[in-house]
Structure formats: structure tokens, C-alpha cells
Amino acid sequence: MAEAHQAVAFSFQITHEGVHINYDTEILNIVWTSGVRSYRKRFTRSLNNIKNGVFPSSLEFLAAILVLVTACHFVFEIDPSFGFISFASSHFPITSIVKLFDLADSARSIIACFIYGICVWVAKAMVMKYTLRCLLIYKGWMYESHGSGPSLLSQIWVFFMKMLTIKKPLLYSYQGALPRLPLPSVSDTIDRYLMSIRALCENEEDYQRKTKLAHEFRDGVAKRLQKYLIFKSWWASNYVSDWWEEYVYLRSRSPLMINSNFYGIDTLFVVPTSSQTSRAANLVYSCLIFRRLIDRQELKPIMIQGLVPLCSWQYERLFNTTRIPGIETDKLVHYSDSQHIVVLCKNKYYKVNIYFKGRLLLPREIESILDKIVADESQALRGEEHLSVVTAVDRVSWSQTRERYFSRGINKTSLDAIEKSAFVLVLDDVDFEFDEKDPTKLDNYGQTLLHGSGYDRWYDKSFDLIVGRNGRAGFNAEHSWADAPIMAHLWEFILAYDFANLGYDENGRCRVGNGFQPPAATRLKWEFPEELCQTIDKYVIMAQELVVDVDLKLIMFQEYGKGFMKKNRVSPDAYIQMALQLAYFRDSGKFSLTYEASMTRLFREGRTETVRPVTIESAAWVQSMHDQTKTKEERIALLKHACNKHQVGYQNAMCGKGIDRHLFCLYVISKYLEIDSPFLKEVLSEPWKLSTSQTPHGQAGLLDLKKYPKHVSAGGGFGPVADDGYGVSYIIAGEDKIFFHISSKKSSNATDSLRFAKNIMRSLNDMRELLTVAS
Known part of the structure; x- marks a missing residue:
């Protein structure tokens, strides 16, 4: 009965004795506080939208400009507006406003000063914002070797970035300054695609067949499809994200549990x-x-x-x-x-x-x-x-x-x-x-x-x-x-x-x-x-x-961590990807198409891009680990070369130079136009037998992870993306721990999560032994 009582906050009755009003003060108070909270949030969001819209400028700078312009005009009798204030104070629409409110000449000048100050402030804010966007377009800093130090161009870039980002930003302050995801040319994407499948092809004839398909697509319907995609990249904030969300996620009819x-x-x-x-x-x-x-x-x-x-x-x-x-x-x-x-x-x-x-x-x-x-x-x-x-x-x-x-x-x-x-x-x-x-x-x-x-x-x-x-x-x-x-x-x-x-x-x-x-x-x-x-x-x-049917195994590798990898001057992510490739080759006896997620959040509304870890270089290193004629020095050289190649591929994906999202968008357009492309159909039907992802950490910044090393999460995982494949997620938890989450399906005769976990640990130990002997 208490619920029924709370459902009625206000009621009234009209009788022969008069009007009787009944109301529940507690319910009305809840409604009132809820409304106040809602309008307070709206006001805060509106104010934040203004701050974000002019960032890296600020409202404080607006006040400073207004005071400076007014002081120059009235105190120092200097016209900072090159005649605008005098002109505006005696012409429309200032004159109409003054007549309406019967304001004095000084008030007309103050209004003109304020209008001029706001115009200067808006112009300055836009210049700063688009300057920041131009600086953010530059991605050369990602490709520079840490050992050789930054180039002169990067030093200049860092200086201007620090000048423009000195103000404390809000969460969405940078959204307007972030560049749009660049659209690569079809030729570049095709070239990168052919390089990525070279090690996956069973023989030279298979590679030549795929090369012919790719070139026919590039020289044929791709030109028409690319034009439509160029138009979309001009007006959309991100030419990928909306279609990726709709067609990969929301249009999927399979169960979310395990599959998504x-x-x-x-x-x-x-x-x-x-x-x-x-x-x-x-x-x-x-x-x-x-x-x-x-x-x-x-x-x-x-x-x-x-x-x-x-x-x-x-x-x-x-x-x-x-x-x-x-x-x-x-x-x-x-x-x-x-x-x-x-x-x-x-x-x-x-x-x-x-x-x-x-x-x-x-x-x-x-x-x-x-x-x-x-x-x-x-x-x-x-x-x-x-x-x-x-x-x-x-x-x-x-x-x-x-x-x-x-x-x-x-x-x-x-x-x-x-x-x-x-x-x-x-x-x-x-x-x-x-x-x-x-x-x-x-x-x-x-x-x-x-x-x-x-x-x-x-x-x-x-x-x-x-x-x-x-x-x-x-x-x-x-x-x-x-x-x-x-x-x-x-x-x-x-x-x-x-x-x-x-x-x-x-x-x-x-x-x-x-x-x-x-x-x-x-x-x-x-x-x-x-x-x-x-x-x-x-x-x-x-x-x-x-x-x-889910076969999920979690392993905690404690032999070493990212400290050992950095000591040998290799990217921890690339190092682990090479270990996964070696483990998969030992598990299945071949290379398979591998998916690694890379973020594209350097661009507005960016989500992910695919990195393809199976390269000519990674395959050569994996095969060298089973080639008795290779010396340890040769294997080490091949390993570091493969890691460097993978790191460049990861950087390219982050900078919008990936393969799969571009081809995916071209495929969507081909479906809209009812154009059949054997090349796109084959590329997008190729199964990802190994799907990998790294769990990031250290973003919250509330705890010093070096001081509290036991407070690192064990990461997370996901289900297998293919019926006969593996899903692998990992987190580098400090200097001496790596957690792996390995999933597959029990119904598949080709996979076994425990067997793959053992192969991962064996590969990591073999790589440590290889690099330790070298050092």
C-alpha cells in the first residue's frame, strides 16, 4: 500500500463543504529537486559547450579583452579598433538601440567596445582552434626513433602544442580541434593489402590470383566507389564509425553473449x-x-x-x-x-x-x-x-x-x-x-x-x-x-x-x-x-x-614482463604479437589471418582499425625458430626486424593508413549501388582465425602502479570470433606479469585453449632464452 500512496502526489476534491486539496510534500519535494537537478545539468552543459567551442581560448580571456579594449578607448584615448568603435557607436544597429533606451554617448561607446571585443575574441579563438587542428594533423612524432631523439620539426611542433594546450581542458575540449580521419587512396590500400597477405598465401599461384583480383578492382569499380566515399569523408565527422557501428554491431543478428x-x-x-x-x-x-x-x-x-x-x-x-x-x-x-x-x-x-x-x-x-x-x-x-x-x-x-x-x-x-x-x-x-x-x-x-x-x-x-x-x-x-x-x-x-x-x-x-x-x-x-x-x-x-561450448583459459605469466622487452629495445606489444604468432604456428602448423585491434582515437569519433600481425618479416622469424641452420644472431635480427615492421603497421593503423576499414566502407557503398565486386567479397569473407587485443591500463592516474604493483587488474577477455579460431586478450600488468585470456570453442577439433596457452608460455620462454643469450 505504500507504493500506491507514493503514486499520488497531488489530488483535490470538490464537495458541498468546499475544495479539499491533498498533496504529498515528500513526493513534490522529490519532483522539485529532480527538476532543479535537471536544469542545473542543462546550464552546466551549456556553459561547458561554450568553453569547448572556443578552446584553447577561454572565457577569462574574453573578460581580459573587454577590459583592455574599454580601457584603451576611455582611459588612454587610443582606438584599438581602427575606427570600428567610432563608426559602430553612430550607425545602425547601435543608434537604434540607443534611441530605444535613451542611452548616453558613453554608453554607446561601451556597447561598441563590447561588440568589438567579442569579435576579436571569437576570431582569436577560431585561429587558435584551427592552428591546433593543423598541429594535430601532424603525425611525424609517432614514427621517430626514441633512441635518436626528436627532430627539429618535432621540437618546434612540441613547442607550439605546449603553448596551445597550457590551459586545463574539459573532457570534450579537444573534440572541435581533432582532425577528421583521413581517407587513403585505393592504390595505397591495395598495396598494403597485398603485402599483408603475402605470407598467408599457400603458393605463388594463389598470390598471383589475388593480386590480379586486386588490380582489377583498383582499376575498375574502385574509382567510382572511392568518389562516393570521398564525398562522405567531407561531410561526416568520421567516414567509418557510423557504418562500423551499424553494420558490424547493430545489424548482427547473432547472440551478444560470447559473440560480442x-x-x-x-x-x-x-x-x-x-x-x-x-x-x-x-x-x-x-x-x-x-x-x-x-x-x-x-x-x-x-x-x-x-x-x-x-x-x-x-x-x-x-x-x-x-x-x-x-x-x-x-x-x-x-x-x-x-x-x-x-x-x-x-x-x-x-x-x-x-x-x-x-x-x-x-x-x-x-x-x-x-x-x-x-x-x-x-x-x-x-x-x-x-x-x-x-x-x-x-x-x-x-x-x-x-x-x-x-x-x-x-x-x-x-x-x-x-x-x-x-x-x-x-x-x-x-x-x-x-x-x-x-x-x-x-x-x-x-x-x-x-x-x-x-x-x-x-x-x-x-x-x-x-x-x-x-x-x-x-x-x-x-x-x-x-x-x-x-x-x-x-x-x-x-x-x-x-x-x-x-x-x-x-x-x-x-x-x-x-x-x-x-x-x-x-x-x-x-x-x-x-x-x-x-x-x-x-x-x-x-x-x-x-x-x-566455450573453452576459456586464463594464464598468468610471471617469468618476466615489459621491463625485459624494453631492455632489448623492442615494443612490448610487437614482442607479444610475435610470441602469439610463434605459438599459433606451433599450435596449428600454419599461419592464419590475424586480427589485432588498434585505436584511431587520434581523430574525431575514431574507434578502431585492424593491424595485421602476419607479415613477411614475422613469418620469416617464426620459421627461423624451427630452422636449425639459422644462428641465434640471425634469429635475433629477424625478430627485431619483425617487431619494427609490426610497430610501423600499428602506427599506420592509428594514423588512418589501415586496410580493413577502408575496404569495409567501399564494400558498404558497393552494396548500396548494387555493384558486385569479387575482390571485396573475397577479402571480407576471409575468416580471422586469431583475434587479439591488448587491455590498456594506467589511464585513471589515481594510483602509482609502481608504488602499488598489486593493484593492477587482471584485464579482461572476449569469446572466439571464429568457430575454429582463438580469441586472445592480454594485459601487461607491470614489470613482471602478463595475463592472457584465451577463448575457443570445444566443438572445434582444430582448437584447444589449454594447448594454445602452453604454446604461448613456451614461446615467451624461448624468446627470453634467445635474447638473454644474445645479451
Whole structure:
């Protein structure tokens, strides 16, 4: 009955005794504070938009210019405007304004000074912004050898960059200055493509066939397709990102679980508390602090070498975002604000308001709400206990079920609560365990975060925050709205903020907060007709078939880390990619098309580009490791040459000189124009047998990782991208640890994650032995 009472905030009755007005002051206060908060956010965003629009200039500089111009005109009797102020003060539209308000001549001059000052300020801001954009177009600094030092041109570039970025930027300050992703020529892309497949071709005849196809495409329909793509690159902020999001992610009809979503793991060597609700409360509060930093644009933009900004566009959809299923394509829906989260506990769903009377709830207050949720002994309804499985099956099935059973009534209301939440918190009913002596526990940890039981994650939300029964945590993230570095930044921030700013008392309970008891959570209500229950039961079987087929292994390599790699003057990323190539060759006896993700966030709205690690140089080195006629010196030379080649390929991808995104966009245009291209069809149908990705760290900057080496996350992973291939994610966790997340499918006779893990460790040890002997 309390819920029914709260549903009526205001009512009135007219009787023979008069008008009776009834209202609930608490509800009206909530509505009032919510409105105030909303308008305060709008005002802050409007002010920030002005600051971002004129960056690297500032509003403070506007005030300085206005004071200077006015002082020159009135005090020193100097005309800094070359006659504009005198002309403007006596001509339209200033004269009309003066007549209307009957202002004195001095007031006319002040208005003219202000108009001139604003014009100077806007002109100066635009010059500074486009100068900064021109500086950011320059990418020569990426290719310079660190050993030889920067060139004179780079030194000049650094000087001007420092001059223009001396002011503290907001999160989106650099967006207007970032250059657009450059469109490479078809000839350059074809040349790079042919170089990338040379080592993959079975024989010379196969290579010549592909070369002929490529040249026919280049000299034929490619010219027409490229013209359309040039037009798009002129008017679109990024000629790739929108099509990549739509056709690679949103139009995919396969299940998100395993095939698309990815996960992240807690710090393994530091467990701050064993209390599930206490840890969850601190992490929820830390997430909301991160969201507030984004809303206020106080989060520092990520900078390379402290000078070059990365695009911050993807942060916008980190919270309050959900993926809505459709028959042909899904859509991403982002809500400007959300004042609640949804908690999934023991297969029941609860709506938790995270604000009370206009302020964010503190950890101890959130903790008390979660304690009551965990203590709730009521049983989940039939259908409710496996409800989230609808987001784990193929998108067409979920779309049809959503339209039929969740488009009206209380089911729609409850589904709206989930989809409009800031994020979903999952209080899992199992322990997340780690034991260096028992690697299977870490494997189970990763599997639980990747897919759980198949029906205890809401895969459509931008991310689920997952906390185990013993206080360890992780996340599961949907991929279409952004790439892994954004979630990695959030994850690193909340783990560091939990340790550095919040903490726990001697009983493992939340330390920050007071004795205030916030309103209890509201359990979401559902209706489950028998037909819907049977549909959900069918989906559970489908999800279980996907879950049991996943072969996921996590390994912690502790023999050495990036310190040894840098000592031998090789890029750590290139070094590990060579180890993966050697391991794959030993695993399968051949080379296969390999995908490595590279970010293109040096450009506006940039996402990723593909680096192709299999090169002529990498293949030559791998083969030399099995050629007894090669000396160690020759193998070392081949290894370093392959690493340098890979690093250049990675830099090219970051600078917009990749292969696959360009060809992908040409393919999309060919489909629009109904043009058949055998070359594009063959290129885009080639399977990626090995998909790799590095998990970034060190972005949050809250903890000195050298001082707290045990507070590094174990990274995260994803499912296999091919039925007979591997998915490998890794994180270089300090000087002496590397975590690998290896996934494949048990149904494939060609793959075995444990076997591949052993080959990776063997390859790393062989490479250390090779370089150690040399040194």
C-alpha cells in the first residue's frame, strides 16, 4: 500500500463543504529537486559547450579583452579598433538601440567596445582552434626513433602544442580541434593489402590470383566507389564509425553473449573486503562519481605523451545506455540522465534510487539498501528466474518476444526501469576465486563474468557491474556503444577510487557515510503467461548450448614482463604479437589471418582499425625458430626486424593508413549501388582465425602502479570470433606479469585453449632464452 500512496502526489476534491486539496510534500519535494537537478545539468552543459567551442581560448580571456579594449578607448584615448568603435557607436544597429533606451554617448561607446571585443575574441579563438587542428594533423612524432631523439620539426611542433594546450581542458575540449580521419587512396590500400597477405598465401599461384583480383578492382569499380566515399569523408565527422557501428554491431543478428560482449576482472592480489554488499556499494558509488565527472566534463581527457589528445566521444554513452533489439537491426538508446540503477539478485530485479532529495547516496546508504535486497527471502517467479536469458539469444528472437510480451502493461514498465537505469548491478550467488596453485579457479572466474549461467546478466545494457558472494568483482560490457579502452578506464578508476578514497572499516563494511536510512529498493513486477514461460525455457536451452561450448583459459605469466622487452629495445606489444604468432604456428602448423585491434582515437569519433600481425618479416622469424641452420644472431635480427615492421603497421593503423576499414566502407557503398565486386567479397569473407587485443591500463592516474604493483587488474577477455579460431586478450600488468585470456570453442577439433596457452608460455620462454643469450 505504500507504493500506491507514493503514486499520488497531488489530488483535490470538490464537495458541498468546499475544495479539499491533498498533496504529498515528500513526493513534490522529490519532483522539485529532480527538476532543479535537471536544469542545473542543462546550464552546466551549456556553459561547458561554450568553453569547448572556443578552446584553447577561454572565457577569462574574453573578460581580459573587454577590459583592455574599454580601457584603451576611455582611459588612454587610443582606438584599438581602427575606427570600428567610432563608426559602430553612430550607425545602425547601435543608434537604434540607443534611441530605444535613451542611452548616453558613453554608453554607446561601451556597447561598441563590447561588440568589438567579442569579435576579436571569437576570431582569436577560431585561429587558435584551427592552428591546433593543423598541429594535430601532424603525425611525424609517432614514427621517430626514441633512441635518436626528436627532430627539429618535432621540437618546434612540441613547442607550439605546449603553448596551445597550457590551459586545463574539459573532457570534450579537444573534440572541435581533432582532425577528421583521413581517407587513403585505393592504390595505397591495395598495396598494403597485398603485402599483408603475402605470407598467408599457400603458393605463388594463389598470390598471383589475388593480386590480379586486386588490380582489377583498383582499376575498375574502385574509382567510382572511392568518389562516393570521398564525398562522405567531407561531410561526416568520421567516414567509418557510423557504418562500423551499424553494420558490424547493430545489424548482427547473432547472440551478444560470447559473440560480442566482453568482460573485465578485479585485482587478484588485493581483496579489500569479503562483504558482497559493502564492496558493491563502494563500486556503485565510484561508478556514479565517474558518471558525474563525465556529466560535468571534469574527467581529464586521455593524452598521449601529455600532448596529443584522444577523442572522448565514446564516454558520452557509457552510462544510461541500452541496446534495443530489432528484426533487421538494433538501435542504441542513450538517456540524458538516470536517477536509479537496477539490481539483479537471486534472479529477482530491484529498482534502487541513487539520489535522495537532490544528493547522491553515500556508500553506507547504498550498502543498507543492498543488505535488505540480499536478505529478501521471497522467491523469484517462474519465468522471472531466467528472464535475462532473452538478452542472451539471437536478436530476432528477443525482438519478437519483446514486442509480444514486453511492449505494454507492467512488463513494459519494469523493462523500462531496466533499460533506463544508469547500469545494472548483479549480486552473484557464487564466489569469484583465485588461487595461483589452481588455475581452474581463474578460468571459472572469467567464464562467470563472460556468460555466467546464461540467464543472470542483462547483456543489452552498456555494462553490468558484477560482484561475487566473497566481495570480488568484475564487469560484462556490451560492445556496440564503445570500445574496450573506455570500459577499462572506468574499471581502473573505480578500483582505484575504492582503494584510495573510500575504503572499509575493521569489519569490512563501508567507511564513508552516515546513519541515514534511505528509502528501500522497489522490486520490479512482472506478468508471465504460460506461453512466455515456455519461450523462456526454450531460450535457456539455447543459451546453455552456447555456454557449454566455450573453452576459456586464463594464464598468468610471471617469468618476466615489459621491463625485459624494453631492455632489448623492442615494443612490448610487437614482442607479444610475435610470441602469439610463434605459438599459433606451433599450435596449428600454419599461419592464419590475424586480427589485432588498434585505436584511431587520434581523430574525431575514431574507434578502431585492424593491424595485421602476419607479415613477411614475422613469418620469416617464426620459421627461423624451427630452422636449425639459422644462428641465434640471425634469429635475433629477424625478430627485431619483425617487431619494427609490426610497430610501423600499428602506427599506420592509428594514423588512418589501415586496410580493413577502408575496404569495409567501399564494400558498404558497393552494396548500396548494387555493384558486385569479387575482390571485396573475397577479402571480407576471409575468416580471422586469431583475434587479439591488448587491455590498456594506467589511464585513471589515481594510483602509482609502481608504488602499488598489486593493484593492477587482471584485464579482461572476449569469446572466439571464429568457430575454429582463438580469441586472445592480454594485459601487461607491470614489470613482471602478463595475463592472457584465451577463448575457443570445444566443438572445434582444430582448437584447444589449454594447448594454445602452453604454446604461448613456451614461446615467451624461448624468446627470453634467445635474447638473454644474445645479451
